[in-house]
Amino acid sequence: MTDNTGVEIGRVVNYCDQLLQASRFKDYCPNGLQVEGRSHVRRILTGVTACQALLDEAVAWQADLLLVHHGYFWKGEAAAITGIKQRRLKTLLCADINLLAYHLPLDAHPEYGNNARLAKLLGIDVQGGLEPDNPLSVGNIGVLPQPMALQPFSERVAAALGRVPQVISGGEHPIRHIAWCTGAADRMIEQAKALGADAFLSGEISEPVVHFAREAGVHYIAAGHHATERYGIQALGAHVARHFGIEHRFADIDNPV
Numbered sequence: 001m002t003d004n005t006g007v008e009i010g011r012v013v014n015y016c017d018q019l020l021q022a023s024r025f026k027d028y029c030p031n032g033l034q035v036e037g038r039s040h041v042r043r044i045l046t047g048v049t050a051c052q053a054l055l056d057e058a059v060a061w062q063a064d065l066l067l068v069h070h071g072y073f074w075k076g077e078a079a080a081i082t083g084i085k086q087r088r089l090k091t092l093l094c095a096d097i098n099l100l101a102y103h104l105p106l107d108a109h110p111e112y113g114n115n116a117r118l119a120k121l122l123g124i125d126v127q128g129g130l131e132p133d134n135p136l137s138v139g140n141i142g143v144l145p146q147p148m149a150l151q152p153f154s155e156r157v158a159a160a161l162g163r164v165p166q167v168i169s170g171g172e173h174p175i176r177h178i179a180w181c182t183g184a185a186d187r188m189i190e191q192a193k194a195l196g197a198d199a200f201l202s203g204e205i206s207e208p209v210v211h212f213a214r215e216a217g218v219h220y221i222a223a224g225h226h227a228t229e230r231y232g233i234q235a236l237g238a239h240v241a242r243h244f245g246i247e248h249r250f251a252d253i254d255n256p257v
Contacts, residue, residue, distance in 0.1 A: 028074055031105055033099070043061065043249075044247065065097065107182060109232070115182055117231035141197055150169055165223040178199045183202065184204045204225050204257070
């Protein structure tokens with residue numbers, strides 16, 4: 001617990017780093033504190049992506065910490081701080097708001113991760129990782145309590161996520177074993193096929209993967225990048241807030257992709 005001045009930002013960052021084992025991941029961006037703000041935290045706002053709309057929400061709510069899945073400083077992006085990047089960083093710095101981001105570590109966490117939370121939401125029993133020899137696998141394979149045909153399972157996904165998924169049929173077989181990886185992981189359908197999955201669920205799908213799904217006999221459910229990755233960051237933010245005795249709120253910035 002903390003007093004009414006809040007908890008030191010360093011304590012929050014260290015706790016999240018250790019909880020998510022952030023240093024063990026080779027990622028496309030820095031995980032952890034990306035932009036330093038005020039020294040103490042009383043309010044955490046969580047969201048999927050640190051877009052301008054989410055930053056404006058953080059300012060309006062007077063958040064001390066913005067905790068997200070998609071932050072900044074991705075490999076291969078231009079280094080110059082101009083345009084959209086300049087406006088986003090200026091918003092954070094002028095408001096003295098900390099930005100804390102976790103990408104692959106949040107995907108992979110067995111309790112608060114995107115894949116773990118999606119499995120719980122859809123009633124899937126997790127059996128293991130999509131990369132069986134990798135303890136940091138960001139995708140999973142599991143089973144449904146009872147086999148389901150593709151259409152009713154797709155309807156379950158739509159009801160749970162509030163978004164109608166794009167569905168590619170891999171045949172007439174029901175779904176018992178299912179593999180999934182939230183976000184943009186459509187190529188992992190190859191691992192799903194190798195592990196004997198009846199279906200694969202991710203956020204997005206590319207043109208070649210449509211043909212792979214049909215020819216490999218694996219149903220594909222593209223349920224939305226944003227839609228599949230809303231739940232890990234909410235769970236993490238709620239947990240951190242409970243742990244430190246501070247406020248938390250999730251802001252769902254609409255994204256149809």
